[in-house]
Amino acid sequence: MVYANDDEGADYFFTSTCMRTSSRLEGFATSDRKSQLAIDPLHEPAAIGSPVAGVILQLKSDRLTLYAESDSAGRFLFDGLPEASYELSVFASGYPKREQLLAGPRSLHIKEKSCARRIFVLPKSGS
Numbered sequence: 001m002v003y004a005n006d007d008e009g010a011d012y013f014f015t016s017t018c019m020r021t022s023s024r025l026e027g028f029a030t031s032d033r034k035s036q037l038a039i040d041p042l043h044e045p046a047a048i049g050s051p052v053a054g055v056i057l058q059l060k061s062d063r064l065t066l067y068a069e070s071d072s073a074g075r076f077l078f079d080g081l082p083e084a085s086y087e088l089s090v091f092a093s094g095y096p097k098r099e100q101l102l103a104g105p106r107s108l109h110i111k112e113k114s115c116a117r118r119i120f121v122l123p124k125s126g127s
Contacts (some may be wrong), residue, residue, distance in 0.1 A: 022079070022080045022081070022113065023080070023081040023082070023083065023110050023111065023112060023113060023114050023115070023116075024077070024078065024079045024080075024081065024114075024115045024116070025059065025077070025078040025081060025086075025088070025108075025110060025115075025116045025117075025118065026075070026076065026077045026078070026115070026116075026117055027075070027076055027117050027118035027119055027120065028048040028051065028070070028073075028074045028075055028076070028119050028120070029051065029052040029053075029055050029057075029070040029074045029076065029090060029119075029120045029122055030048050030049060030050050030051055030052060030074050030119065030120070030121055030122070031050045031052055031121065031122055031123065031124040032048075032049045032050035032121070033121050034049065048073065048074055048075075048119070050074075050124075051070070051072065051073050051074025051075075052070060052074050052120075052122045052124075053070055053071060053072045053073075053074060054069060054070060054093040055069070055070045055090050055091065055092060055093060055102060055120075055122065056068075056069055056090070056091045056092075056093065056095040057069070057070065057076045057078075057088060057089070057090055057091075058088070058089045058090075058091065058095075059078050059081075059086050059087075059088050060086060060087050060088075060089070060105075061082075061084040061085060061086045061087075062084070062085075063082075063084065064082075066078055069093075081110050082112075083110060083111055083112040084109070084110060085107065085108070085109045086107070086108055086109070086110060087104065087105035087106065087107055087108075088104055088105060088106045088108060088118060089101060089103065089104035089105040089106075090102045090103040090104055090120050090122065102120075102122050102123070103120045103121075103122060104120075106118065
C-alpha cells in the first residue's frame, strides 16, 4: 500500500514515509549549519552534508525513554511512537558511560500517525 497526496494545482502525486499509519521522528546530526537550509520538507534526503556519526539520541516522554545512534550518514530514526510530548537530546558517543550533552533537550509534540523531523548542528569534535 502506498500513501500519496496531490499537490493542489499540480499534475502529480507525492509520497513520503511521513504519510504513515504510526508516528515517526527522524533526522540528521551534522556539523554544517547550512545543512538545515538544504532540507526540502516534501522530500526525504538520503544524506546530508558533514554528517556526525555515532552520537546517541535520547527521546524521552513521561512514559518512555528511547535511544538511537546516528549512522554514517548522520541519520537517526525513532519509529512506532505513541502520541506524546517528548524531549530530544544528543549525547556524545560513549553515553551513558560518558555523559557529554551536545545538544538539547528540545521539546516537541508528536501527534498520532504523524512524522517529525529534526536536524541537530553539532560541533565537529562531537562524535
